[in-house]
Amino acid sequence: MVRPTSALSSGEITARRTIVRRYWLLCLPALVLLVFAASGPLLIVLAYSFLEPAEYSGVVWSLSGEGWFKVILNRDIFDDTISLADAHMTIFWRSAKLSVLTTLLTLAIGFPTAYFIATRPKTHRQYWLFLITIPFWTNLLIRTYAIMEVIRNEGILNSSLMSLGLIGAPLQILYTDTAVLIGMVYVYLPLMVLPLYAAMERLDFRLVEAGYDLYATRFQVLRRVIVPLVKPGIIAGSILVFIPSLGAYVTPRVLGGGKNMMIGNLIELQFGEGRNWPLGAALSIGLLVTVMAALVFYVRNEQAER
Amino acid sequence: MEAQSQPAVAMEARGVSKIFRGPEGDFHALDSVSVSIAEGEFFTLLGPSGCGKTTLLRMIAGFEHPSAGQLLLHGEDISDLPPYRRQVNTVFQSYALFPHLSVAENIAFGLRMLGRPNAEVDQTVDRMLKLVKMEPMRNRLTSQISGGQQQRVALARALAPAPKVLLLDEPLSALDLKLRKEMQIELKRLQHETGITFIFVTHDQEEALTMSDRIAVMRDGHVLQIGAPREIYDQPANRFVASFIGETNFLSATSEGIVDGGIRIRIGDTVSVETDLPDGVDPKGDLTVVVRPEHIVLRERGAPDTLSATLTNAVYFGTDTHYHLELASGQHPIARRQNAAGAPERVEIGAAIGVAFAPSAARLLRD
Numbered sequence: 001m002v003r004p005t006s007a008l009s010s011g012e013i014t015a016r017r018t019i020v021r022r023y024w025l026l027c028l029p030a031l032v033l034l035v036f037a038a039s040g041p042l043l044i045v046l047a048y049s050f051l052e053p054a055e056y057s058g059v060v061w062s063l064s065g066e067g068w069f070k071v072i073l074n075r076d077i078f079d080d081t082i083s084l085a086d087a088h089m090t091i092f093w094r095s096a097k098l099s100v101l102t103t104l105l106t107l108a109i110g111f112p113t114a115y116f117i118a119t120r121p122k123t124h125r126q127y128w129l130f131l132i133t134i135p136f137w138t139n140l141l142i143r144t145y146a147i148m149e150v151i152r153n154e155g156i157l158n159s160s161l162m163s164l165g166l167i168g169a170p171l172q173i174l175y176t177d178t179a180v181l182i183g184m185v186y187v188y189l190p191l192m193v194l195p196l197y198a199a200m201e202r203l204d205f206r207l208v209e210a211g212y213d214l215y216a217t218r219f220q221v222l223r224r225v226i227v228p229l230v231k232p233g234i235i236a237g238s239i240l241v242f243i244p245s246l247g248a249y250v251t252p253r254v255l256g257g258g259k260n261m262m263i264g265n266l267i268e269l270q271f272g273e274g275r276n277w278p279l280g281a282a283l284s285i286g287l288l289v290t291v292m293a294a295l296v297f298y299v300r301n302e303q304a305e306r
Numbered sequence: 307m308e309a310q311s312q313p314a315v316a317m318e319a320r321g322v323s324k325i326f327r328g329p330e331g332d333f334h335a336l337d338s339v340s341v342s343i344a345e346g347e348f349f350t351l352l353g354p355s356g357c358g359k360t361t362l363l364r365m366i367a368g369f370e371h372p373s374a375g376q377l378l379l380h381g382e383d384i385s386d387l388p389p390y391r392r393q394v395n396t397v398f399q400s401y402a403l404f405p406h407l408s409v410a411e412n413i414a415f416g417l418r419m420l421g422r423p424n425a426e427v428d429q430t431v432d433r434m435l436k437l438v439k440m441e442p443m444r445n446r447l448t449s450q451i452s453g454g455q456q457q458r459v460a461l462a463r464a465l466a467p468a469p470k471v472l473l474l475d476e477p478l479s480a481l482d483l484k485l486r487k488e489m490q491i492e493l494k495r496l497q498h499e500t501g502i503t504f505i506f507v508t509h510d511q512e513e514a515l516t517m518s519d520r521i522a523v524m525r526d527g528h529v530l531q532i533g534a535p536r537e538i539y540d541q542p543a544n545r546f547v548a549s550f551i552g553e554t555n556f557l558s559a560t561s562e563g564i565v566d567g568g569i570r571i572r573i574g575d576t577v578s579v580e581t582d583l584p585d586g587v588d589p590k591g592d593l594t595v596v597v598r599p600e601h602i603v604l605r606e607r608g609a610p611d612t613l614s615a616t617l618t619n620a621v622y623f624g625t626d627t628h629y630h631l632e633l634a635s636g637q638h639p640i641a642r643r644q645n646a647a648g649a650p651e652r653v654e655i656g657a658a659i660g661v662a663f664a665p666s667a668a669r670l671l672r673d
């Protein structure tokens with residue numbers, strides 16, 4: 001950025017302004033793309049959320065707050081009494097709970113994994129990283145069905161537990177929140193491991209030795225030295241896992257069956273069978289705003305701490 | 307226990323070896339090293355790069371496990387204790403200050419890990435900040451202070467828990483010459499004030515000579531000689547120690563026979579001196595004597611007890627001048643003379659002169 005100072009002559013300032021203007025011109029293709037491919041559609045969604053649903057699908061061009069109203073409230077069809085939309089609340093709660101749990105579990109599994117990789121000899125690390133990225137080579141839907149094969153009642157898990165005699169009847173895991181959680185942890189684990197690894201690779205292990213030298217036990221070194229130093233990686237990984245978890249669609253759909261919906265499924269429902277585009281649009285924007293607000297709040301907090 | 311006669315031993319290594327096993331075979335980084343360091347001593351490990359100084363220090367700190375031998379801290383075997391159970395602290399060559407903590411928090415780290423009460427921690431941190439003269443910067447992050455200041459914080463952090471032994475791995479090597487000289491004096495002062503045993507690693511022989519109570523000269527994983535700076539300088543045990551410590555002239559000599567309490571040797575055609583016969587020197591073989599440059603005196607050609615020489619070069623160093631000589635035997639010793647205030651006689655390059663030294667200045671060497 002150019003900040004004119006008194007030391008600069010007016011001629012110089014004009015010259016610099018011209019340079020900055022030229023840079024803006026170079027940004028033009030990116031700006032066009034941003035406006036038409038990102039902000040534009042988002043604005044359309046925002047506009048749709050204030051319209052009325054058409055009978056079959058789409059919207060009628062007349063202003064209405066009904067879409068937003070229905071996000072959290074319910075109006076009885078017969079006597080018009082207003083109540084909280086319990087079904088939606090359950091779905092919001094499940095989404096939040098499963099996303100937090102997914103983030104915590106991927107962190108719990110991803111942290112030692114990333115530490116393990118970062119402490120291997122340099123030449124070996126790329127092979128371990130390659131193994132971590134292998135799931136990306138397969139379609140998400142196929143991976144999710146693979147998980148289903150493992151956890152369904154006649155699946156590998158249940159049949160091996162039963163043949164070992166550990167359980168008498170198959171465990172009902174499929175079509176529960178647990179199934180969705182297992183699926184999401186599996187799907188999002190690489191997104192946690194990679195930023196954690198990036199942070200740990202940069203970690204100066206001489207600081208770890210300094211910690212041991214100064215009477216810190218293994219746990220204290222972890223808590224007082226390693227975790228504070230790789231905190232940026234922990235935060236990046238958590239954001240990368242938490243946000244897509246909130247909007248997850250395929251995993252809860254396949255592993256949660258029809259009942260264990262998350263926000264993503266609810267939104268899809270409104271654009272499909274529900275035929276209520278304004279409500280779907282309002283839910284989408286609501287989710288977006290919530291996540292953005294949480295992020296902004298977090299960044300502000302972080303800056304205040306410094 | 308003997309009273310007074312001998313100070314207690316703070317740190318002892320008994321036959322310590324370290325073998326690194328690698329794909330290209332085993333590497334003996336240390337070979338049966340034994341040293342005994344007294345309480346309150348400033349002990350220096352001196353040697354060229356790769357001789358195993360850091361390896362020995364890391365074993366004392368607990369980061370490496372000895373392949374053989376024992377390490378004793380105040381008589382207690384610590385070889386199997388993890389680093390956080392040893393009352394030994396390290397000043398790392400890279401300082402290794404915690405970047406996420408302030409200066410004061412860095413210094414407090416060890417005490418907090420030991421679970422000391424807050425009041426005691428605060429008090430000690432204040433005292434340490436004062437000791438290293440860093441009070442005004444207590445709340446800065448370690449990235450916001452200069453290299454010399456980081457060095458002081460690293461020292462204070464290692465001294466704060468009052469370790470039995472402080473290990474310093476080339477702590478001054480990252481500093482420029484002037485700051486380095488200042489910190490040498492500073493280190494001596496800190497050691498004096500705290501009374502803590504220092505084990506100091508350096509490959510700078512001058513630093514070792516000026517700072518140490520005793521020095522261990524190392525090469526290729528072996529300790530070649532242990533002694534006070536003066537002893538090591540004046541009576542080097544072998545050729546390597548002589549050439550590593552200070553500047554040295556090696557002159558070849560021949561035996562003229564064993565005499566009372568020593569040996570008479572002849573250097574060149576004209577000089578014959580009596581000197582000690584150190585252990586391990588074969589009086590019948592080829593002999594080498596070492597003469598320090600400051601012990602060589604320039605005379606007139608042909609004066610009694612002098613070697614004939616030609617002056618090939620004179621290099622002015624401010625405080626003194628180095629005269630490069632060529633002897634009749636083809637050897638090239640160097641003489642050093644202080645540039646005293648009195649009439650500085652100039653010697654022309656190419657001049658034919660005589661070279662003399664006191665009999666006590668010549669020492670026979672083992673190879």
Ligand SMILES: Nc1ncnc2c1ncn2[C@@H]1O[C@H](COP(=O)(O)OP(=O)(O)OP(=O)(O)O)[C@@H](O)[C@H]1O
Nearest residue numbers: 326328333335354355356357358359360361362509
């Ligand atoms: N982890 C290791 N694996 C294999 N060899 C090692 C290892 N650590 C050190 N060495 C070898 O041991 C020898 C001694 O190393 P050390 O670091 O103790 O040397 P040093 O005397 O401290 O040298 P410098 O003055 O350069 O620091 C070196 O040849 C080094 O290559």
Ligand SMILES: [Mg+2]
Nearest residue numbers: 359360361475
């Ligand atoms: Mg070293």
